[in-house]
Structures are given as structure tokens and as C-alpha cells.
Amino acid sequence: xxxxxxxxxxxxxxxxxxxxxxxxxxxxxxxxxxxxxxxxxxxxxxxxxxxxxxxxxxxxxxxxxxxxxxxxxxxxxxxxxxxxxxxxxxxxxxxxxxxxxxxxxxxxxxxxxxxxxxxxxxxxxxxxxxxxxxxxxxxxxxxxxxxxxxxxxxxxxxxxxxxxxxxxxxxxxxxxxxxxxxxxxxxxxxxxxxxxxxxxxxxxxxxxxxxxxxxxxxxxxxxxxxxxxxxxxxxxxxxxxxxxxxxxxxxxxxxxxxxxxxxxxxxxxxxxxxxxxxxxxxxxxxxxxxxxxxxxxxxxxxxxxxxxxxxxxxxxxxxxxxxxxxxxxxxxxxxxxxxxxxxxxx
Amino acid sequence: xxxxxxxxxxxxxxxxxxxxxxxxxxxxxxxxxxxxxxxxxxxxxxxxxxxxxxxxxxxxxxxxxxxxxxxxxxxxxxxxxxxxxxxxxxxxxxxxxxxxxxxxxxxxxxxxxxxxxxxxxxxxxxxxxxxxxxxxxxxxxxxxxxxxxxxxxxxxxxxxxxxxxxxxxxxxxxxxxxxxxxxxxxxxxxxxxxxxxxxxxxxxxxxxxxxxxxxxxxxxxxxxxxxxxxxxxxxxxxxxxxxxxxxxxxxxxxxxxxxxxxxxxxxxxxxxxxxxxxxxxxxxxxxxxxxxxxxxxxxxxxxxxxxxxxxxxxxxxxxxxxxxxxxxxxxxxxxxxxxxxxxxxxxxxxxxxxxxxxxxxxxxxxxxxxx
Numbered sequence: 001x002x003x004x005x006x007x008x009x010x011x012x013x014x015x016x017x018x019x020x021x022x023x024x025x026x027x028x029x030x031x032x033x034x035x036x037x038x039x040x041x042x043x044x045x046x047x048x049x050x051x052x053x054x055x056x057x058x059x060x061x062x063x064x065x066x067x068x069x070x071x072x073x074x075x076x077x078x079x080x081x082x083x084x085x086x087x088x089x090x091x092x093x094x095x096x097x098x099x100x101x102x103x104x105x106x107x108x109x110x111x112x113x114x115x116x117x118x119x120x121x122x123x124x125x126x127x128x129x130x131x132x133x134x135x136x137x138x139x140x141x142x143x144x145x146x147x148x149x150x151x152x153x154x155x156x157x158x159x160x161x162x163x164x165x166x167x168x169x170x171x172x173x174x175x176x177x178x179x180x181x182x183x184x185x186x187x188x189x190x191x192x193x194x195x196x197x198x199x200x201x202x203x204x205x206x207x208x209x210x211x212x213x214x215x216x217x218x219x220x221x222x223x224x225x226x227x228x229x230x231x232x233x234x235x236x237x238x239x240x241x242x243x244x245x246x247x248x249x250x251x252x253x254x255x256x257x258x259x260x261x262x263x264x265x266x267x268x269x270x271x272x273x274x275x276x277x278x279x280x281x282x283x284x285x286x287x288x289x290x291x292x293x294x295x296x297x298x299x300x301x302x303x304x305x306x307x308x309x310x311x312x313x314x315x316x317x318x319x320x321x322x323x324x325x326x327x328x329x330x331x332x333x334x335x336x337x338x339x340x341x342x343x344x345x346x
Numbered sequence: 347x348x349x350x351x352x353x354x355x356x357x358x359x360x361x362x363x364x365x366x367x368x369x370x371x372x373x374x375x376x377x378x379x380x381x382x383x384x385x386x387x388x389x390x391x392x393x394x395x396x397x398x399x400x401x402x403x404x405x406x407x408x409x410x411x412x413x414x415x416x417x418x419x420x421x422x423x424x425x426x427x428x429x430x431x432x433x434x435x436x437x438x439x440x441x442x443x444x445x446x447x448x449x450x451x452x453x454x455x456x457x458x459x460x461x462x463x464x465x466x467x468x469x470x471x472x473x474x475x476x477x478x479x480x481x482x483x484x485x486x487x488x489x490x491x492x493x494x495x496x497x498x499x500x501x502x503x504x505x506x507x508x509x510x511x512x513x514x515x516x517x518x519x520x521x522x523x524x525x526x527x528x529x530x531x532x533x534x535x536x537x538x539x540x541x542x543x544x545x546x547x548x549x550x551x552x553x554x555x556x557x558x559x560x561x562x563x564x565x566x567x568x569x570x571x572x573x574x575x576x577x578x579x580x581x582x583x584x585x586x587x588x589x590x591x592x593x594x595x596x597x598x599x600x601x602x603x604x605x606x607x608x609x610x611x612x613x614x615x616x617x618x619x620x621x622x623x624x625x626x627x628x629x630x631x632x633x634x635x636x637x638x639x640x641x642x643x644x645x646x647x648x649x650x651x652x653x654x655x656x657x658x659x660x661x662x663x664x665x666x667x668x669x670x671x672x673x674x675x676x677x678x679x680x681x682x683x684x685x686x687x688x689x690x691x692x693x694x695x696x697x698x699x700x701x702x703x704x705x706x707x708x709x710x711x712x713x714x715x716x717x
Contacts, residue, residue: 270470271702273396323713326397327358327359327397329362330399331398332398333713335711338690338692
């Protein structure tokens with residue numbers, strides 16, 4: 001096959017400082033890599049701000065930066081994560097996400113082919129979610145000043161009038177659910193990072209949850225007290241934060257928390273606790289007692305949920321924020337994550 | 347407490363319930379209360395807390411965490427030395443992650459050293475450190491040998507491999523400790539409140555059962571070697587109560603699927619080829635004769651202590667931190683004035699709060715009080 005020698009399509013090309021200069025090279029990069037993939041009428045304006053139409057409801061606004069290492073991992077990559085992560089942050093307030101911004105910081109020497117692959121998956125995730133990238137920015141820093149690629153996304157979404165979802169609405173008697181298996185993303189990244197050649201049988205769960213949230217809100221309205229996506233710090237940290245904010249104690253059952261057998265095994269090997277591993281496509285929801293069964297039914301019918309479960313109940317404030325009944329019937333406190341998860345020593 | 351049930355009680359839960367009933371019956375036959383049982387091993391401590399066993403055990407049984415967390419018993423002088431190693435030009439310190447945040451005598455830690463530019467890397471095994479030495483032949487890779495008889499044979503095998511490969515840039519700073527003489531020191535002082543010992547399953551898999559015999563024979567202390575699952579631990583506790591009730595303490599191997607009475611001869615031989623017994627400084631217990639492992643002549647070219655001849659003084663022990671009393675079972679974490687106030691996992695003061703297997707970390711993380 002005859003190779004196309006046009007430099008702009010050379011797959012071995014790397015990112016150079018000039019690509020972030022704001023000059024000709026920047027402009028070509030934007031056209032060739034971003035506009036061709038993320039095309040929409042807002043982005044094509046190529047002006048300083050995207051101008052969105054007015055909407056009914058409160059505006060939810062969120063931002064998150066993505067520095068995951070490795071940038072490609074089983075089940076996804078940093079690009080997909082950056083889209084789904086910010087969409088989920090908006091969804092957890094009951095918002096319907098309407099637009100995203102995309103900021104990239106690239107390390108000089110980063111492979112152009114990898115950048116294209118990442119922007120491809122950003123485009124795919126954005127299209128699947130129906131949430132366009134309406135504004136963006138790219139900077140390049142000298143080699144060694146960043147690690148390959150860092151991504152920031154911000155997003156805005158509209159919360160329908162009359163709805164508020166917040167941990168401060170949680171009351172004793174409410175029920176606690178999760179939408180699926182805990183720890184898949186964290187376990188995937190840890191096994192990749194440690195170079196463990198474990199045939200895990202699991203992969204990152206990165207996934208947008210806004211449509212599932214929409215169905216839940218439609219079905220249950222304000223019977224839902226709060227949503228939360230247990231990302232960094234895992235289920236344990238999120239539960240402690242929610243209970244502390246609400247001034248209650250969560251009582252959860254270890255046996256009811258869904259964890260894949262393979263993830264539990266990896267945790268055993270690495271000395272980690274699946275309750276502290278990050279999730280990127282799961283949510284915690286707290287609902288009024290009477291709404292728990294219906295919430296579970298909606299989750300069970302949802303393609304975004306993977307083995308949803310009722311994991312506990314909300315009680316009056318006790319000695320600690322979260323108490324867990326262990327598999328063998330003991331009781332213990334669940335605390336927030338502190339420090340990086342460390343490997344065990346013996 | 348009403349909780350959602352996912353299916354009936356499984357076999358594990360039933361076994362645990364049956365063991366707990368047996369423990370309650372046996373406890374009635376023991377004359378002295380409370381029964382004080384020390385779990386020697388940090389892995390036992392974590393398992394007991396993780397599964398909430400303290401909550402399940404009847405009143406009258408007191409569990410005390412012992413000196414079996416390798417990070418916790420590493421002396422401050424040894425930590426100061428490790429930090430000093432990281433400051434040497436061309437030296438990379440390779441260590442298990444638990445050591446990173448342990449503060450030395452001045453409050454400085456390997457984590458802080460790394461943040462200030464030292465090359466400190468976390469490894470999961472000594473072989474990872476060896477591979478680092480092969481890959482980065484221009485750097486001197488210094489592995490911190492922390493751990494008991496469970497870790498030492500692997501480190502010994504790594505040193506032997508380095509010798510076969512003729513590596514000149516791989517070193518081990520051996521802070522390895524051995525269990526039997528530490529237990530001897532703990533009970534020789536006569537101040538121990540403990541009448542029964544849950545012996546470490548991993549260490550026993552290497553050293554066998556006989557090194558514990560002096561405990562029942564000389565001190566009347568009941569001993570049970572136990573595994574780490576909740577039912578393993580309860581089987582061990584039941585054995586200890588039976589021994590105390592009958593007044594015939596012994597060493598009972600309750601973990602035969604991993605431990606035989608001779609231990610692991612191959613691992614012991616490898617350890618013996620590379621290491622010799624040496625006096626060692628234990629945090630909380632002080633200098634104990636023949637309770638540590640030094641690298642033998644013949645392998646001295648891998649001995650970081652000898653190669654870099656660092657002279658770090660063992661610091662004077664003036665600190666409000668009560669880790670030393672906690673390690674020896676004389677205090678509980680709740681009795682330490684720093685616990686959960688000045689000393690938390692996020693900003694640890696002493697090693698028992700740093701190590702994932704430390705008693706203070708377990709009490710803090712899982713709630714030491716009945717909840």
C-alpha cells in the first residue's frame with residue numbers, strides 16, 4: 001500500500017511545543033485532531049466562549065482533572081474517563097448534562113497517534129452520552145514537566161425546577177443502594193500500575209450514568225434523597241462523607257456490598273480493601289424507606305447497572321458515621337481513606 | 347439493626363456462630379477473668395478488626411495486640427539510617443510501601459525525603475529491587491529488609507541470586523527480626539499480663555512449632571498457632587481457652603494446612619546460608635540478643651550497612667508516643683494521649699499508626715471501642 005507522505009497525517013509524528021503556541025501549528029492541530037472528531041455548531045465557531053441557549057431550571061456546574069496512569073487501560077482510557085467523570089458529577093446532583101469543556105495539557109514528545117486515539121474515545125463517549133464538547137483548549141509543556149497527557153473537563157447541566165438532591169436531605173430510616181460491583185476501576189488501574197500480569201476477568205467500569213439518574217428521578221422524584229458517585233476513596237469514603245454531612249449513621253452489611261470474586265482476590269494479593277477502590281461508573285443512592293424496592297427494580301432493569309444491591313439503612317447518629325456488619329456477623333467502623341493505598345509488608 | 351439479607355446464612359457464618367457458642371461454653375470453665383490473649387501478628391490484628399471479631403467475642407476475653415508488626419518494631423535508629431541512605435548520592439532506596447511514612451527521630455520520613463528529591467521507590471518484593479538494579483546499573487539500589495521469618499527467606503534468596511549474577515549495585519539494609527527471642531524477652535521481664543498467645547501462622551509456616559515450647563514450659567503460657575480467616579482465629583482462641591480450662595498449656599498447631607511442626611526446611615536453609623543471628627534493637631523492647639538477622643561473611647558485599655558505613659546514633663527515647671507500650675501489650679491505643687488527636691493515619695506520630703498492620707491504625711480505622 002502506498003504511504004501518504006503528507007506530514008500532517010504521519011502517524012509517527014509527535015507533539016512539539018509549537019502545537020501549544022497558539023500559532024499555525026496549534027490551529028492545524030485543532031482542525032485536524034479536534035474539530036474533525038468533535039464537530040458541533042458551538043465548537044466550530046472557534047471563538048473565545050461558546051454561547052449556549054437559555055434553559056429552564058437551576059444550573060449545575062462541575063469540573064474535574066484527569067491524570068490517570070496508565071492512560072490506556074482495560075475497559076477505557078483517560079479520554080473516555082474525562083467525559084464520563086464530569087457527566088457523572090453533574091448527574092449526581094440530578095442535572096441533565098448539556099455541555100462540556102475540554103482542556104488538555106500535553107507533554108512535549110507525546111505520540112500524535114495516542115492523542116488521536118484519546119480524542120476518538122472522547123468523541124465516542126460524548127456522542128453516546130449526547131453531551132457535546134462546546135469549548136476547548138490545548139497547551140504543550142516541555143518534556144518532563146507533565147506526564148504524557150492531563151485532561152480537564154468542566155460541564156454544565158440543568159436541574160429541573162423543584163428538585164434538590166443532597167446528602168443533607170438524608171434522614172434516619174432511609175435506605176442505601178449501590179448500582180453495581182464496587183472497585184472494578186481501582187482494581188484495574190492497580191493491577192496495570194503494578195505490572196501484575198493477572199488475567200483479572202474485570203475491567204474499568206467507566207460509564208455515563210445521567211440517563212439512569214434521569215429514569216430514577218422520573219420514577220421516584222424527591223423520594224430519592226441523594227446520589228453520589230464513589231470515585232477516589234471508594235465506597236467507604238463516600239459513605240462516610242454522606243453520613244457526616246447528614247448527621248446520621250449509615251449501617252451497612254458487608255455481605256450485601258457487591259464485589260467481584262476476582263477483584264476481591266486482587267485486593268488480597270495487593271493488601272487492598274475493595275471498599276476503598278475507585279469506581280467510575282457506579283453510584284450510591286439513598287432513598288426513602290418506601291421507595292427502596294422500586295429503586296432496586298429500576299436499577300435492575302438498567303443497562304448501566306451491574307448487580308445493584310440494597311446495602312444498608314440510615315440510623316440516628318451514633319459513635320461513628322458508618323458501621324458495617326461484617327460477613328461473619330461482627331461490627332466495625334468504616335473510616336475514610338487516608339493516604340495512598342499502600343502495599344502490605346508481610 | 348435491620349439489614350437487607352442477601353440469601354440465608356452461609357456456611358462460613360454458620361461455622362463462626364458454632365465456634366462462638368463453643369468459645370462461650372469453654373470460657374465458663376476458665377477460672378480467671380478476664381482472659382488476656384495476645385495476638386502476636388499484625389495480620390491477626392487486622393483480621394480481627396476487619397471482621398469485627400472483638401464485637402462477637404463474649405465479655406471476659408481481652409485481645410491484646412503484640413509485637414508482630416514489622417514496621418512497628420523497627421527501631422527509630424534503623425529508620426534514621428534508612429533515611430540517611432536515601433540522602434547519599436547515586437543511591438536509590440527500594441522499600442515496601444509501609445515504611446514510607448514512618449517518621450524517624452527528627453520527624454523526617456522516607457516520604458518527605460522523596461518529596462525533597464531523594465530517589466525512594468516502592469517495591470512489592472525484594473526481586474523487584476533486584477530487577478531495578480539490573481535495569482539501572484548506574485544506580486546503587488538499596489533494599490530495606492524489613493520483616494520477620496516470613497520475609498527473610500525471600501530476601502535471602504534474592505541476595506543469593508544477586509551473588510550468582512555478580513551484581514555490584516544491589517544492597518540490602520537488613521533490619522530483619524526473628525520472633526522467638528523477642529517473645530522470650532517479652533515474658534522474661536515478668537511484666538506481661540498475657541496468659542495465652544495466638545501465634546503467627548505465616549512465621550510458624552517457616553519456623554515450625556518447637557520455637558514456642560518454652561512459653562508453656564517455662565511461663566505457663568498457652569499457645570495456639572492460627573491462620574488468618576475469622577474461623578481460623580476463633581479455632582485458635584477456642585484451643586487457648588481449652589488449654590487454660592484444663593490447666594495444661596501447650597503449643598497447639600491449629601493451622602495444619604500451612605504449618606507443620608518442622609517448619610519449612612528449604613526456607614530455613616536459605617536464610618541460614620545468607621544471614622546469621624545478631625542482636626537487634628526493637629522499638630518498645632530494646633536491644634534483644636540474637637533477635638535479628640545480619641548478612642553473613644561471604645555475602646558481605648551486599649550488606650548496605652557495611653558498604654555505606656553509616657553511623658546513626660540510636661536516639662534517646664523521649665517522646666509522648668506510646669507505641670512501645672502498645673507493642674508490648676502494656677497499653678491500648680486509647681490510653682495513648684496522642685491517639686486520634688495528634689496522631690492519626692493522615693499524620694502519624696508513631697509506627698503503630700503508620701503501618702497497615704499496626705495496632706493504632708487498626709483501632710483508628712475500625713473503631714476500637716464497641717460500636
